[in-house]
Amino acid sequence: MGSTEHHGGEGVGRRDLIKRSAALGLVTAPGMSLLSACASGGGGGNSDEGNTKGKTSKDNPFGAKSGSKLDVVVFKGGYGDDYARAWEADFGKKVGITSTHTGTQEITGKLQPRFNAGNPPDIVDDSGAQQIKIDVLYKNNSLLDLSEVLDAPSVDDPGKKVRDTLIPGTLDPGVQEGKVVALNYIYTVWGLWYSGKLFKEKGWTPPKTWDDFLAICQEAKKQGIGGLAHQGKYPYYINVAIMDLIAKKGGIDAVKAIDNLDPKAFTGSDAAQAGIEAIYEVVEKGLLMPGTNGLTHTESQTRWNQYKAAFITCGSWLENEQLKQTPTDFDMKFLPMPLLPGSKMPYEAIRAGSGEPFIIPAKAANLPGAKEFMRRMLSKEWATLFAKEANSLTILQDGVDPSVKLRPGTQSTVEASKAAGSNTFRYLYPDWYSEMDTAIQNASNELMAKRIQPKEWLKRCQAAVDKQAKDPASKKNVHS
Amino acid sequence: MRKGQYRFVAGFLFVPVALYLIFVIWPYIQTFGYSLTDWKGQSQTFSFVGLDNYKALFQDDVFLEAIWHNILFLIFIPVITILLALFFAFMLNAGGRSRAGGVQGVAGSKFYKIVYFFPQVLSLAILAVLFNAVYRSDGGGLLNGALIKVGLVDAGNPVEWLNEPNVVLWALMVAVIWQGVGFYLVLFSAAMQSIPKDIYEAALIDGASRNQSFFRITLPLLWDTVQTAWVYLGIVAMDMFVLVSSMTQSMGAYGGGPDHHSDVMATVMMRNFLYYGKSGYACAMGVVMLLLTLILSVVTLRATRRERIEF
Numbered sequence: 208m209g210s211t212e213h214h215g216g217e218g219v220g221r222r223d224l225i226k227r228s229a230a231l232g233l234v235t236a237p238g239m240s241l242l243s244a245c246a247s248g249g250g251g252g253n254s255d256e257g258n259t260k261g262k263t264s265k266d267n268p269f270g271a272k273s274g275s276k277l278d279v280v281v282f283k284g285g286y287g288d289d290y291a292r293a294w295e296a297d298f299g300k301k302v303g304i305t306s307t308h309t310g311t312q313e314i315t316g317k318l319q320p321r322f323n324a325g326n327p328p329d330i331v332d333d334s335g336a337q338q339i340k341i342d343v344l345y346k347n348n349s350l351l352d353l354s355e356v357l358d359a360p361s362v363d364d365p366g367k368k369v370r371d372t373l374i375p376g377t378l379d380p381g382v383q384e385g386k387v388v389a390l391n392y393i394y395t396v397w398g399l400w401y402s403g404k405l406f407k408e409k410g411w412t413p414p415k416t417w418d419d420f421l422a423i424c425q426e427a428k429k430q431g432i433g434g435l436a437h438q439g440k441y442p443y444y445i446n447v448a449i450m451d452l453i454a455k456k457g458g459i460d461a462v463k464a465i466d467n468l469d470p471k472a473f474t475g476s477d478a479a480q481a482g483i484e485a486i487y488e489v490v491e492k493g494l495l496m497p498g499t500n501g502l503t504h505t506e507s508q509t510r511w512n513q514y515k516a517a518f519i520t521c522g523s524w525l526e527n528e529q530l531k532q533t534p535t536d537f538d539m540k541f542l543p544m545p546l547l548p549g550s551k552m553p554y555e556a557i558r559a560g561s562g563e564p565f566i567i568p569a570k571a572a573n574l575p576g577a578k579e580f581m582r583r584m585l586s587k588e589w590a591t592l593f594a595k596e597a598n599s600l601t602i603l604q605d606g607v608d609p610s611v612k613l614r615p616g617t618q619s620t621v622e623a624s625k626a627a628g629s630n631t632f633r634y635l636y637p638d639w640y641s642e643m644d645t646a647i648q649n650a651s652n653e654l655m656a657k658r659i660q661p662k663e664w665l666k667r668c669q670a671a672v673d674k675q676a677k678d679p680a681s682k683k684n685v686h687s
Numbered sequence: 688m689r690k691g692q693y694r695f696v697a698g699f700l701f702v703p704v705a706l707y708l709i710f711v712i713w714p715y716i717q718t719f720g721y722s723l724t725d726w727k728g729q730s731q732t733f734s735f736v737g738l739d740n741y742k743a744l745f746q747d748d749v750f751l752e753a754i755w756h757n758i759l760f761l762i763f764i765p766v767i768t769i770l771l772a773l774f775f776a777f778m779l780n781a782g783g784r785s786r787a788g789g790v791q792g793v794a795g796s797k798f799y800k801i802v803y804f805f806p807q808v809l810s811l812a813i814l815a816v817l818f819n820a821v822y823r824s825d826g827g828g829l830l831n832g833a834l835i836k837v838g839l840v841d842a843g844n845p846v847e848w849l850n851e852p853n854v855v856l857w858a859l860m861v862a863v864i865w866q867g868v869g870f871y872l873v874l875f876s877a878a879m880q881s882i883p884k885d886i887y888e889a890a891l892i893d894g895a896s897r898n899q900s901f902f903r904i905t906l907p908l909l910w911d912t913v914q915t916a917w918v919y920l921g922i923v924a925m926d927m928f929v930l931v932s933s934m935t936q937s938m939g940a941y942g943g944g945p946d947h948h949s950d951v952m953a954t955v956m957m958r959n960f961l962y963y964g965k966s967g968y969a970c971a972m973g974v975v976m977l978l979l980t981l982i983l984s985v986v987t988l989r990a991t992r993r994e995r996i997e998f
Contacts, residue, residue: 315961319728319961323728323731325731336940337961339961340962340964342964343727343728343964346727346964347727347732348732439824439847439850439936440936440937441937442936442937443937493843493844496825497825497826497842497843497844497845498823498824498825498826498827498828498831498845498847499824499825500824500847500850501822501823501824501825501847501848501849501850501936502823502824502825506823506825506827510825510827641939641962641963641964642939642963644939645938645939645958645962648937648938648939649938649944649945649946649947652850652936652944652945652946653945653946656847656850656945658852658945658946
């Protein structure tokens with residue numbers, strides 16, 4: 208409640224201060240060296256391996272030093288972080304390295320300052336909504352090239368390299384400019400999900416063609432159930448369905464066209480047109496679960512668990528995420544995206560790949576320890592620990608001990624990936640181009656709300672692709 | 688002032704001023720420095736790009752639209768909140784029917800004051816959760832549920848309040864105003880209490896109506912308080928980050944949907960800073976935000992200057 212009489216005087220004082228600080232800014236801007244002690248300052252040179260490197264041997268290819276410390280940061284999301292604690296305990300027992308464990312959802316908030324200051328953790332599970340984008344980290348030379356770990360002998364079979372024990376293609380999403388810089392550890396499949404119980408009750412068979420899919424949605428609508436649910440507040444999810452249709456219709460070339468920023472990736476692509484028109488048909492015929500466009504993932508998935516929709520689109524973390532909300536007899540089941548007529552891929556083809564990127568910062572204090580930790584993550588023992596604690600598969604081929612009983616949803620993904628065999632595909636543009644991905648998600652949100660038509664969607668997506676293609680840095684990413 | 692007193696006062700002022708310089712002014716200066724680079728936010732490597740970020744900024748439709756949204760908030764939030772708060776405060780303090788010619792509030796005004804203040808004790812995060820439940824886009828939402836029951840909305844086609852380009856900004860405003868009114872009501876009430884009763888009584892004897900006594904007596908004597916409220920609400924309207932990022936459709940990160948119709952400067956800045964890795968560019972946005980806020984403060988204080996009335 209200042210009296211207004213004196214404002215003039217105060218104002219001048221403030222303005223002077225601003226003038227002066229602006230002048231200071233002008234002085235400092237060209238001489239950026241002053242800033243080196245600030246937000247982006249600190250740290251310099253590479254990590255010094257001298258004090259953490261022990262003797263190398265056959266069982267210890269990197270010379271991880273017993274008695275040293277390892278700083279582990281894990282994203283504590285759908286998979287929890289009990290698996291990491293189990294690993295750390297085993298690591299302490301077998302290698303003699305004590306780990307400090309941080310489980311958090313705020314990866315960016317907690318780690319960005321540490322990356323900037325040059326004292327990052329040794330190994331990070333960089334995932335979740337607040338992950339630090341891998342492309343951004345890579346551009347700043349903050350990530351270790353993981354080839355040394357991948358070329359080391361496997362823990363289970365020292366005659367083999369680690370990279371030869373993994374499911375083919377699972378390293379791809381962690382590649383930046385030809386180098387593997389992030390290890391996407393969890394094997395994920397994407398597609399549709401339904402309740403085995405509901406389908407049995409209604410006498411529906413899981414649809415293999417798009418027409419059958421629409422027929423079931425119509426049938427569901429007649430009985431007061433929504434057809435397709437999606438997590439509308441986050442258009443990422445409906446993009447899973449749209450992009451899968453495009454990939455299966457047009458084959459791997461359609462996927463590559465989008466990833467490689469082809470000038471005809473969307474406009475002039477028959478596959479893209481067929482895919483988006485199919486999804487728009489669901490919208491137009493009113494076969495969405497009412498209100499689904501505005502629901503969060505939790506709200507939408509819970510409604511689906513309450514039998515309010517026949518299908519939902521999601522990745523294989525769904526079961527674990529919905530453990531509490533899923534009725535015991537729900538019988539969650541995975542379904543590959545149904546086929547449009549004239550598709551180039553078979554019905555069994557699925558989007559499959561690896562998620563949950565684990566990274567080793569280039570400036571980690573204990574590099575040998577971090578590399579050894581990652582090598583052990585890719586052993587049968589640790590992969591089984593993961594399946595037990597997190598109810599999910601890893602990229603290690605046949606990595607789960609058959610004695611571990613899986614839940615119905617996870618079990619159905621195992622069967623689906625067996626059926627798919629080598630018929631898997633994966634889009635890489637979301638990992639490479641955040642801005643383009645956002646624009647495509649945005650267009651999908653508008654389409655789902657009937658504010659734009661398929662034609663306009665194609666135009667918008669192509670514009671996003673063309674904009675990204677103008678960035679010279681995008682030339683280095685090639686989906687081959 | 689006595690001798691030595693200056694030194695005494697200066698000694699006490701030194702620490703707060705030093706803290707302010709280190710933790711407020713210095714980061715501002717740094718931000719300006721970074722806004723002239725292509726810093727990506729994750730490391731120490733960046734190069735100097737001059738004013739390129741600022742040039743790009745004024746061709747960035749999303750950011751320009753976000754400025755416009757902030758301006759809309761700036762116009763409507765303070766006006767509506769202050770009007771409502773003034774009306775309620777007047778009714779609670781001087782709007783009652785009086786039996787003995789005195790001045791008093793409506794019946795039960797003490798109770799109302801407490802109830803009105805409730806929303807103010809909620810943090811913004813709780814407010815977002817509450818209003819997400821109100822605006823939920825299916826029959827489970829409070830609004831949709833009620834409207835479906837009444838028959839105004841079809842159950843198979845509920846209104847997606849926060850996914851409607853023309854509704855989303857208003858929906859956010861309702862939440863902010865709902866929370867704000869109670870606080871300003873109490874603020875204005877306190878100021879009204881300090882207005883001598885005999886002024887009102889004199890007006891009553893002269894035959895002033897309730898409206899006249901409000902516009903001729905209450906409002907002029909409250910002007911200082913209204914001005915303060917205006918500045919505070921202006922700051923709220925320039926921010927809005929928490930509600931937009933936690934209530935609206937996701938645009939990759941930090942809400943802002945549908946189709947950027949609810950983006951504000953703060954959400955666009957954060958998205959560029961962390962999600963797109965364009966930190967230098969985001970710093971340029973921060974500098975523009977600072978300038979706009981400064982201009983706004985000066986204009987507000989200037990525009991609302993009046994003679995002070997002593998009483």
